[in-house]
Amino acid sequence: MIPEEISVLIVDDEPEARDLLRMLLADVPHVRIAGEAEDADQAFRLVEGTDPDLIFLDIQMPGKNGFELVGELRAHGYRTGYIFVTAYDEYAIQAVRASAFDYLLKPVDPDELKRVINRYRQISRDKRMEEITDELLAHLGKGSRLKLNTRKGFILIDPGEIVCCLADGNYTEIILANGRKETVSSNLGKIVKELTGNGYFRISRSAIINLQYLVYVDHKDGSCKLEGDSVIDLKVARSRLAELDRIFG
Incomplete structure (x- = not known):
């Protein structure tokens, strides 16, 4: 059975990071890049226009961070999946681990990229994205201050x-x-x-x-x-x- 195509959005304030991820995703079958954004506000507008299945999301960005974008999209009813990308942020990694979402460490490894996409395919079949997003936001809220x-x-x-x-x-x-x-x-x-x-x-x-x-x-x-x-x-x-x-x- 041929897997369904996944539309993805790349969100990262670093052009080099977006370039690398775009290049690596080109080698992953049944994945289509719907767009790229350099900050949370631009990403929100792109989601409104493309409604992607999955967002590769940098956590630390100027202005709003990745988790704030997740909260806004959830509040507007989007059922998007997320794979978080980070250079080093143990607090963020702990929060992601507590949910069903996954993360990638920079620089992104091609084999790890394929692994997290395959895992996304599995969890998107087993659980509703709204439930998974709520798990993540709830965990972030517990230790936020x-x-x-x-x-x-x-x-x-x-x-x-x-x-x-x-x-x-x-x-x-x-x-x-x-x-x-x-x-x-x-x-x-x-x-x-x-x-x-x-x-x-x-x-x-x-x-x-x-x-x-x-x-x-x-x-x-x-x-x-x-x-x-x-x-x-x-x-x-x-x-x-x-x-x-x-x-x-």
Whole structure:
């Protein structure tokens, strides 16, 4: 029996990533590329016009991220399937694993691409796309904000907005992507338990960084740069430099 044709949409803000995926998909039988988009808003308009079966969706993009696009499409009743594409985002990967959707790590491997498409064919027969999408969004919602105590009460913070956490005695200073700083009543050891494994990495005894904001590592002087609304320079322990190399290949 010949499989039904799958129409797909490629959504990624990096032209090189779209080019590679388009080239690899050309070698997969019974797959038709319905369009390409560089951001969530453009993707939404394309979905309205093409109603694809499956979207290859980058998670981290300027403006709205991939999960926000999923929420918007679900709210408008689209029954699209998703395969998420990410360079490194452990928090996002954990969320996808908790649903029936799949993900690909960049750079995309041709054999993995064929595997996830075959798996999509199977789950699309076994379950309704609305149910699978709701599973994903529900899991994201469970851990979307952290509750952290302060001297006067508590704050709720989106983990994705945290650029880094710096030890300050029995307290921890948290620097957010918008430049805001918060001091919480937990030492860095407790914060590590909350964040490690969610895309965060401990670079020294006194600092944890969000790998999404890492833009530069200097082996010579043992430092790194993080970039949110401002640039932050931090020292990296020598023993942690090799681990950073391993993470980013």
